[in-house]
Ligand code: SF4
């Protein structure tokens with residue numbers, strides 16, 4: 001069915017066009033002057049590699065596996081996150097971790113392998129929700145790029161150490177091998 | 190001196206200098222104008238614009254290096270010709286668009302004529318009283334249609350042909366208003382030589398104030414002639430891809446792009462000469478005492494300002510609809526210019 005388009009009757013002033021054109025040019029001139037006088041740091045555009053945007057609270061970026069103060073991993077390899085992950089990109093292998101045997105008389109689990117394929121991950125934050133130990137967090141890093149697929153398959157050590165910035169923890173770099181796990185303090189009760 | 194080695198007469202060498210300087214000026218001004226367009230439009234739209242390309246990877250100079258990079262890129266692009274294109278016309282088309290655009294500048298005086306040892310030197314490529322006067326740039330401007338049309342026709346592309354047809358219809362219809370508005374000006378001056386027009390303006394004030402309607406019509410028609418927004422129907426990228434130069438690539442496209450900017454410069458020069466007093470300096474009487482270089486500077490300032498206005502208008506106004514364009518051309522601009530002519534004719538016979 002044909003649609004009848006109603007024509008809008010302009011007033012004679014509008015139909016002169018030139019006043020409105022001049023007004024428009026005045027507006028664009030204002031924008032031009034304002035933008036040219038604004039220093040780069042205050043403009044809307046963020047000049048990316050030099051300037052970076054502060055991500056909002058709750059932004060879901062690169063994961064971090066949390067550590068205790070002594071540097072041991074918080075994760076207990078319960079597989080909750082792996083189950084929750086809709087993208088099926090978490091791979092966990094558990095191992096027994098028996099320092100506590102001596103004093104406590106029981107054993108704990110910890111992940112031997114904890115891998116997240118960052119290329120499959122959809123950064124939904126389900127793992128963070130599912131974790132009973134608050135061991136996995138999604139943080140604000142978003143600059144994930146690499147030259148090959150394998151290097152975006154983050155392992156346990158990567159996940160524990162990549163993100164350390166706003167926490168105040170130092171970023172550990174340039175040690176290719178796994179750092180020796182620090183001696184666990186005996187729990188004194 | 191090199192001129193005596195080449196055994197050139199002073200007139201010839203003066204001519205040679207003028208040709209080199211004028212064409213060099215046009216060719217050198219057009220690329221920075223693309224920069225002005227890109228950065229200026231960015232500023233108008235609260236963006237930043239291209240600012241990344243750097244000379245030797247270091248010197249950024251506000252993105253001016255993009256101009257160089259673009260030019261260089263055009264040279265090294267593959268030169269494609271569509272399968273069923275008319276090859277010879279396809280090759281000629283960019284030149285056909287480019288050369289008329291360049292030629293229009295020839296009669297524009299860029300500064301006051303001066304005398305050295307009894308010889309008068311004129312600062313326009315073609316000396317005054319040549320019998321062509323301002324008819325020449327108008328006639329050459331009319332040729333610009335062929336560049337667009339040939340480019341469109343030869344590339345065997347439906348978008349192109351649509352763009353070409355639109356552009357030719359538009360240019361032809363706006364030429365009427367253009368001619369008539371200039372006619373009113375000639376009537377007021379009593380001559381059609383650019384020098385006479387400028388001297389008349391030195392004496393009696395700019396035509397911008399004396400014939401505002403004529404200026405308005407001429408100005409709008411120049412936009413149509415240069416195929417710029419709000420009248421860029423030849424391109425209309427949201428409707429017909431890139432219009433008449435859809436199929437052009439590499440340096441052919443570069444030439445087409447350059448043509449647009451040279452058109453702007455020549456149109457600005459025409460507007461300055463006809464309506465803004467050419468090389469004269471406002472509020473400063475007596476045209477014979479101004480130093481030549483100051484008049485040249487005055488002309489350049491006006492020219493650059495007009496070029497900026499072209500850019501400015503482009504980023505302010507949206508494109509017309511085609512029927513609106515034709516309506517504006519035939520039902521408003523044409524009668525307005527006629528009215529202007531009649532009014533001025535009455536004014537001088539009063
Ligand atoms: S963010 Fe979502 S997709 Fe990524 S690992 Fe966690 S649960 Fe899986």
Ligand code: SF4
Pocket residue numbers: 074075076077078079080081082092130131132133134135136
């Ligand atoms: S990260 Fe949390 S949910 Fe995942 S295995 Fe470790 S403790 Fe369980």
